[in-house]
Amino acid sequence: MARELLGMHLVRKLGSRELVGMIVEVEAYLGKRDPASHAFRGRTKRNDVMFWRGGHLYVYFTYGMHFCANVVTRNEGIGEAVLIRAVEPMKGIVTMRRNRGLPAQERNLRLLTSGPARFCEAFGIQREDNGTDLLGKKIYLVQKRRIPGSRVEASNRIGIKVGTKKRWRFFIRNNRFVSR
DNA sequence: TAGTTGATCGTCT
DNA sequence: GACGATCAACTAA
Numbered sequence: 678m679a680r681e682l683l684g685m686h687l688v689r690k691l692g693s694r695e696l697v698g699m700i701v702e703v704e705a706y707l708g709k710r711d712p713a714s715h716a717f718r719g720r721t722k723r724n725d726v727m728f729w730r731g732g733h734l735y736v737y738f739t740y741g742m743h744f745c746a747n748v749v750t751r752n753e754g755i756g757e758a759v760l761i762r763a764v765e766p767m768k769g770i771v772t773m774r775r776n777r778g779l780p781a782q783e784r785n786l787r788l789l790t791s792g793p794a795r796f797c798e799a800f801g802i803q804r805e806d807n808g809t810d811l812l813g814k815k816i817y818l819v820q821k822r823r824i825p826g827s828r829v830e831a832s833n834r835i836g837i838k839v840g841t842k843k844r845w846r847f848f849i850r851n852n853r854f855v856s857r
Numbered sequence: 858t859a860g861t862t863g864a865t866c867g868t869c870t
Numbered sequence: 871g872a873c874g875a876t877c878a879a880c881t882a883a
Contacts, residue, residue, distance in 0.1 A: 742864065
């Protein structure tokens with residue numbers, strides 16, 4: 678599912694604005710069988726949405742200041758999700774720039790959305806978006822072209838201390854907006 | 858470019 | 871009471 682999400686367009690309605698980003702980098706978190714997953718120790722108030730039916734958005738707050746967003750992927754009770762680590766801005770760059778507080782003279786658009794918390798800030802995703810139904814109209818996915826396997830690269834996941842052997846990070850090779 | 862550190866707070870132990 | 875699926879600012883080289 679993580680691979681499938683690459684290349685999809687994520688649409689976010691924000692007031693009268695529409696923000697669109699193409700997903701270029703993701704990480705899979707495999708519930709109770711993955712020690713790096715929030716769901717590893719079972720269902721709690723925080724990770725509850727991870728255990729919902731697939732097609733919901735799991736948003737969590739971390740490091741005291743950042744939000745990160747995941748697409749829940751399995752049936753009710755399983756607890757697996759895909760973290761969206763980076764998107765390529767397709768529409769609404771002016772709004773993203775404002776949300777991120779980037780100075781007007783900043784030319785490097787990579788700073789807009791290359792990282793899970795940057796993406797959330799650019800798209801205005803926060804606490805209240807946790808549990809959003811992706812079949813609704815506020816946040817949804819549009820399948821565009823399929824990214825061929827030859828353009829997808831896999832690596833170890835980033836920022837974790839356990840489960841580092843698994844290569845469950847997937848990204849589009851040579852895309853400028855993949856994080857580092 | 859690589860490496861270090863501070864910010865900041867909800868969650869779980 | 872410790873620490874995290876991060877980021878930005880800083881230092882050294």
